[in-house]
Amino acid sequence: MHSNSFDIRQLEAFAAVMSTGSVTGAARLLGRSQPAVTRLIQDLEADIGYALLHRSGPRISPTARGLLFHAEVERHLASLAHIRERANAIGLDEPPSLTIAATPSLAAGVLPQAIAAVAPDLIPRHLHVQALAAENVVQAVLARSADFGISSLPLEHPGLEVHWIAEAPCVVALAASDPLANDDMVRLSDLAERRIITLANPYRLRHRIDEALERAGVAPQRMIDVNASLTALTMVRAGLGVAIVEPATVCGVPLEGIVMRVLDHTIPFLFGAISPAAMPLTPTVAAVIDAARAVALAMPGCRLHDAGGVEALADTVYGGSPMTEDVPS
Template sequence: MLNMNKNPIDIRQLEAFAAVMSAGSVTGAARLLGRSQPAVTRQIQDLEADLGYALLHRSGPRIQPTSRGLRFHAEVERHLASLTHIRERAEAIGLDEPATLTIAATPSLAAGILPQALAAVSLDLIPRHLHVQALAAENIVQAVLARSADLGISSLPLEHPGLDIHWIAEAPCVIAIGADDPLAANEVVRLADLAEHRIITLANPYRLRHRVDEALERAGVAPDRIIDVNASLTALSLVRAGLGIAIVEPATVCGVPLDGIVMRVLDQAIPFLFGAISAAALPLAPTVAAVIDAARLEALKMPGCRLLEANGIETLADTVYGQAAISEGTPA
């Protein structure tokens, strides 16, 4: 039964538990923290006593987190990160410097747009401590709502009344091909020409993947060899290894070009939709506003990218779900 003791949890206990989870052993945690092994063991035991449930399974020197321990660890990580950010922000206030900034972005946008956007921001706006987190789109929304991230750059849909959406962009997906593949000689590649190839694409069925599947169906392509991945950079690495042809969003291909891979336009436009978000009704710090603008300008450098209206949830729903997901003809 949960211990209802209202005494605050000792931060050293949380640090000990987080270190054990990271190191995989009490001995390793003690080394990380510079504490004795008995001290770490006692802090974990005291934490479990305060909580009223076990965090770790113990079998001799080996330990495994319990199901409750895994769930609690996620909360501990967020709490310790928040304390670190508070310390950093306090230092920035004391020095009259820009506050610590946390940006959450999907892996493709974190790699393909965000670095160039940050490089375009004035140096006097870049804080001493800058945190960039590559997260799944669903987690980005939660991080912004919980205010553990100041800014999110994510694929759509992004429907939530607690969010301010600063811009939405649409860019056509591209095909990434090995430079020595015969299809690389074509400036525009027909989806129908992929019928005999292994196709590499993203896995999430609720975002880009359903548009790719619809496009293949319209082109009469039913691939029997598919590799799905959760990050475009992984798809590009697989292409470079000769494992197939990738249909991906253009941000990673443009922002992180890899030797041996060429990008080609598809004969059908498969829209990749993404945008910049922050918590609703919060004033934007100058650095956040600058990053939002710089990311928008960087996004528009991608081939065929255009801005869409972002003036309400209904408009967003129409943009994501109501438009024709796939249009015939070469994308502009």
């Protein structure tokens, strides 16, 4: 690398080109001339010592290094924006801007109600919510690019403080017209001939769902894997099958034409609130974490675990002991 520092205008020009897909679009977005944007990117490439874009006439595309560099630029620009927001909040004696990272189901199914329950004077002018994979929630909190996170388990790291851990049983989502919707409880064996829609990540909740199906003697012949519970629910509404999902999305984002029923096997969905270890909580962060816990406890069958006993949950989370149990009829 030929320079130890970057001109912020160069980074903004590169980010704009990546966002719009063209120098012309970037120039329009930034209110600059096309030659000025081209020159900024050329200077940036000269500074870092490698090409960021492939050029073929009017068409451009990122190089492999350009893609990697863009991820860093996005993080840097977001951090600068947050610094500006926080500086303004300090000057106005207002609560600082807040960034929350959460898995998609919890961002949709828990956070809106939690934030709405917090006193208005604690809510900052700028609030950022990032829906990320659980592993990325952990990294965002560790990197301090998020003030705190709400994530599914497992998550273990000495740099994290776990404020609460909740466990709620998975549910089955059915079309309201489904014959099984007439039952208060649905047996996994009733789903043997159905197309089952469920989550894809084999190292998290999917592992527990697969184990429960095996224990019930159900070997689905037709399945749809998704990476977000809300997607599974829209698939159910379209008549594509039944969904076994965590309850947060079903409770927090109810969809017309979809009903939720308990299962005859308990499939635990575990999740919790995390923040950087040894980092004092602002009043806003503390209030949202407490409100999120209250929202979680309102889910059917939800209960809290000792937040200090993360290791004690390892068997439940990782599969060291039976992960399902029959629900008494």
